[in-house]
Amino acid sequence: MTQSDFIGLEEIEAARDRIASTIRQTPxxxxDTLSRIAGVPVHLKLEHLQHTGSFKLRGAANAVARLSDTERSAGVVGVSTGNHGRGLAHAAKAAGVRCVICMSRLVPQVKVDGIRALGAEVRIVGRxxxxxxxxxxxxxADGMTMIPPFDHPSVIAxxxxxxxxxxxxxxxxxxxxVPxxxxxxxxxxxxxCKAINKDIRIIGITMERGAAMIASLEAGQPVEVEELPTLAxxxxxxxxxxxRLTFAMTRDLVDETYLINEAQIATGMRHAYWQERQIVEGSGAVGIAAxxxxxxxxxxxxALILSxxxxxxxxxxRVIGGEDVDLMKEVA
Known part of the structure; x- marks a missing residue:
């Protein structure tokens, strides 16, 4: 795959016009606190205030908007750790399309309940x-259309x-x-960003427990990793x-990636709450933590994306109260 095959600015601008009435432009x-720590201005992109509570609505809404009539009548299905399912359920409900979300038992119940509340059918399968x-x-195989959480051109756009x-x-x-x-x-x-200004630096942050993309980048190809309980x-x-797409795009377009541990994620969540007055999940707080x-x-x-x-x-x-929350121990 070459960079000419990547999702480009024209596709992203078209997506912006297509989903404008479905999403909100987040503030x-x-x-001030993070700017003092970093020594440069730090701006927080408050995407956790998006409809459905995460950025995932953007990609799901664009993909649903591009369905054919035949695909709409058959319904959509996706796998999710929570936020994609919520975004897809919301977009499908708005379009009057049947939606099934498949999730593992590691997904927190609050996210399962949120998806069901949007009218989607939820199937819990495996770990x-x-x-x-x-x-x-x-x-x-039975005829539904899959809208995956990330590796799809309309979702990426x-x-x-x-x-x-x-x-x-x-x-x-x-x-x-970016998380x-x-x-x-x-x-x-x-x-x-790089289509507008090639010098913009893109940094990816993820957790130490089950960092699939970083493990794949280090291996030079997609690899499997064990999924572990984590605040993120x-x-x-x-x-x-x-x-098909995101591995190569991440490899070629992202400048740096870093891992953070559970204690650092908790610190990020606490900072978001006590200093920024924002309720952010662990996955959304990884940039602050970094x-x-x-x-x-x-x-x-x-610019930090609170996703x-x-x-x-x-x-x-428990986290903002200062408790040492180790989900690995609690699952065990």
Missing amino acids: VNLS SQDEAQAEVDKLV GQGTLGLEIVDQVPDVETVV LSGGGLIAGVAAA DSLGGGIGLFN VIAQKFKPKGPI GGNVDMEQHF
């Missing part, structure tokens, strides 16, 4: 996203609209820090051994 706040994907494959917004809202941005999982968000944001549960899951831990050297204005806020509130209460 950007300047963080990994790969096992849940097997159920998706069965439904596709939809997520890329976040990059367009960031450049509009922070014109002098030098570094964009990294399957790569749909970071691929789209990187494609948009939305970043869990593999990238797919037959990944700045506080000084994982990278800032070179200019930074989701669909957190179990009991867990959030």
